[in-house]
Amino acid sequence: MKASHPALPDNTRLAVFVIVVTVFALALGDAVIKGLSADFTLWQIFTIRSLLVLPVLFVIIRLRRRAVSIWPHQPVWTILRSVLLTLMWVTYYVALPHVDLSIAAAAYYTSPLFITLFAGYFLGDRVGRSGWAGVVLGFVGMWLILQPEAEGFNGFTLLPLLAAVLYALAMILTRSHCRTENVLVLSAWLNLSMLFAGALVSGFLVVFGLVGDGSGDQTFLWGPWTDMGPIEWGTLGLLSVAIIVGSVGAAIAYQVGHSSTVATFDFAYVAFAAIWGFVLFQEELNLRALTGIVLIVCAGILAVHRSAQSNRSQ
Template sequence: MTILPNERALPATGVIVILITVFAMALTDAFVKFSSANLTLWQIYVLRSVIAIPALLLLTRRAVWPSAPGWVALRSASLLLMYLAIYAAIPILDLSVIAASLYTAPLFIVLLSSLVLGEPIARYQWTGIVTGLVGVLLIVRPAASGFSLLPLIPVAAAFLYAIAAIVTRAKCVRETPMTMALWLNVTLLIAGTIASLAIGFAAPLPAYPFLFGSWAAMGTREWQIIAVLAALIIGVSIGLARAYQSPKPQIIATFDYAYLIFAAFWGYVFFGEVPSPLTVTGMALIAFAGVMVLCTASPPEKRQDRPGDPEQSNL
């Protein structure tokens, strides 16, 4: 699929791709949460990647080796740790809470863009950052009697997502979505294999089997789940890279917030989860803050692009 570098092009394709992608992302998280009682995270990583990697190799029409392997490796490692943070909390937290905490990522992207890339932060973007933090506090509720730090785990995932976004934007512009998807799955396969062997040698921890348990026996139902997860990760990993290489990535990112709706929907369908009024309010504030941060035009900055360079883009 050809990526248009023209800034004036309408990002209609990117909008459609991101909506389909976040729908699949929310469904993936629901399936992982659903299977967390029977399968380990590392088992999912290994078996899913064993199916996904050959499929991606068949779909890849260009060279599979990245032009900037170090930066692609850093991007893949950041996303690996992001998934680990999300899935560490997924057996315990509602999907809607995880989604809301994760979608503080645009706030981190703006801050890191300022620190790393030297991009100025507009006044309304600062307002959006503060609004998003208020939304996080409504979800975490530090003053409540049942206060828990667990919702901050997906906030850490959001920070890692932001790192991956900045790396993609600044250093992986020339990579194809298929190449980035392939090496992300290779990274997941390697990490899953190493973790599985380490747990096997060190002995499992029954207190938290999803992260530290032994592999479960695979029946027809388990293989069906793995096949669905493999199909979803192929679509998600290609879709994310493709969507954010569209023109006007800030517009694409606003539609990314549809994940909050889809996560709440799948949480209700699979687990009967109904967010509390404060959680819904916090989700709304975070979504509003993200849209404010992403849609506020930053002051003009000097460009030093060489003739023929593609337009820089987010994750």
């Protein structure tokens, strides 16, 4: 069987398969959270999901590398990274009840463009013509999706864009200060941060009597915790599996395959989000939004390949 890219290592196919399965699971998990937004509060999801995920991650860490300590080498930077990513998930999830899943996914996947810009500003990386072309292309696509000139402009579509900025900052921090950390340890600390955020906000709402009555559009942020039966536990169990697959799968994919190749197939999340949005929520894209999504995906792929070429030239 002839390989289309003979220069790539033999395990590239495995890396591509793993990252596609990973983003499939993550897109499904985000679709489930969008569906739960009318009944669950975000902080309950954060708290219970992390309580289910953390023991599994600790076991995986011990089984894979017994000598690895849960305590990171750079605790301050690791905690700051975890806080940025927690805020990223908060802003992204808050948008989901109000924005089509495919639109939110496309806005979030502008993150490679922000990584390109931030790497140039904070780390001194050379952006180059292709990098700037990707940035311009991506923001044209974002303008097509957001439609800021329209009368019915939806401000919630800006939240996934903010999530992309927060993710890009976290990745710059990972590259500059957390490169020696084990990826599973970083995942564990992220879940600890989300557990802390969920418990802290839930306690704050209860103590100060700010919990809503569970009706209206604000249930996802201010509503009471939902009583947990077999269906609810099963649903949060599914979300836990999705986040574990996301944490472990992405780590494996980037370990066994070229990062630029894996990052390209990472954009399959946008397609899966569109599929889940259509199947579960009957979301349909108009031609303008579809064009914007295609431009963003092309711009992101251009950005990650520019980064890979820059790294090889150094």
